[in-house]
Amino acid sequence: MWQLYQFPLCPFSRKIRLLLGEKGIGYELVRESPWQRRDEFVDMNPAGQTPVMVDATRNLLLIDSMAIAEYFEETVDRAATINGTAANRAEIRRLVTWFDTQFFRDVTGPLLFERMEKRVAHGAAPDARVLRESMKAAIRHLDYTDYLLDHRQWLGGATLSLADLAAAAQISVTDYLGGIDWKGHEQTARWYRGLKSRPSFRPLLSERMEMVTPPPHYDNVDF
Incomplete structure (x- = not known):
């Protein structure tokens, strides 16, 4: 299952959570406080910013909210959010x-x-x-x-x-x-x-x- 590294007031993580909710994609929340610059988190994302999404079973790591959104737009047909002409x-x-x-x-x-x-x-x-x-x-x-x-x-x-x-x-x-x-x-x-x-x-x-x-x-x- 996907894990989403975020904190409650991260607006970029909220954008991804709304997208995942609209598309019906399951995930687990992982609390991350980026201002603490935790070593394990910075190893995942050198920018030290949330959100980060990880699917360990498939060895997938997604960084940056727009890149994450584009990934799910390309891989999940349901509820397109970048649509039209x-x-x-x-x-x-x-x-x-x-x-x-x-x-x-x-x-x-x-x-x-x-x-x-x-x-x-x-x-x-x-x-x-x-x-x-x-x-x-x-x-x-x-x-x-x-x-x-x-x-x-x-x-x-x-x-x-x-x-x-x-x-x-x-x-x-x-x-x-x-x-x-x-x-x-x-x-x-x-x-x-x-x-x-x-x-x-x-x-x-x-x-x-x-x-x-x-x-x-x-x-x-x-x-």
Whole structure:
């Protein structure tokens, strides 16, 4: 069976967990704290980042969330998430890159460091200025998802795609960390409520990161 090395608030691991859930692929979670730079984990992935997927029985090792997603898209026919015409697929990949890089750089990454890693790994308080800037950036990004959803049923087009899973993974972590003001973003909130209702999403909502408590609305599908 596949093993997925991750920690509860890793947005890239969440993207893969949502993908695996949609495709009905079984796996075992293995807790990994990449900031600890554990030797055995760095031996698997010299970048020292989650997620990493391992199938020891087949001697398979997959590294990097986009590479992992592409692997399962190529090897599992069920529930394609990079689909449609070549132009459609290019747009899905563009949006996945947007959320994995721009959203993470501006919003999720700073919040994770300030509100989670600083507390868990260093016992330090967050920087209020960084938190304010990240929350302002979240508003700008949600304005963009509102725009996309004004013109499309799903972020990447007419059907659920990897773009939706990548966006939901980043947004869910940001929401857990109290970084999203949902007022004025009804389009995105409606889309997110739909995703939170899917069976693939429910396991994520029940998990908690030690020393970091989400806001009351976090696991409420009808927030």
